[in-house]
Amino acid sequence: MPVLVPVGILRLPRGPDGHSRGFSPSSPRFQARLGGDAVAQGARARLRQRYLRGLAAARGRPTRFWLRAGVRVEAVFGAADVEGVAVQVDALRTPLGVQAAALLRCADVLAFSFLLD
Structure with a gap:
């Protein structure tokens, strides 16, 4: 019979309302994940791409x-x-x-x- 290994559970901290877990729906990071500001998200994507290309060239x-x-x-x-x-x-x-x-x-x-x- 195999020995069962306990596995830890990762729980996100409670949100600002005391009930939800994860990001606050009003936070800019949460809004960016929803695609709330497409211009800013596009700029971040271009900067990230330049950063990764720079690392690859280095x-x-x-x-x-x-x-x-x-x-x-x-x-x-x-x-x-x-x-x-x-x-x-x-x-x-x-x-x-x-x-x-x-x-x-x-x-x-x-x-x-x-x-x-």
Whole structure:
């Protein structure tokens, strides 16, 4: 007889009315999901597309990162997550040595630039 594994249930927080769960129907984000402002939604879609194309073009490019505490490192740009939480890099050159692959937290990155080949 197989052992049953308990599965957690994710519950959204209660809405502002105290009964509903999820987004408030009056919130701009909820309205955007309903297509309330087609012009703004189109602008967001174009910006997102430009951002994703920029990330795709950056893949494999040598990059210099300026981090907090004045640390400067160089690496090969790999990928970035959509939420802007982390950047994946290869061949990260730090003052202490070279790491084959690493994740840089975006909160620690002050600036970055692509190096000429």
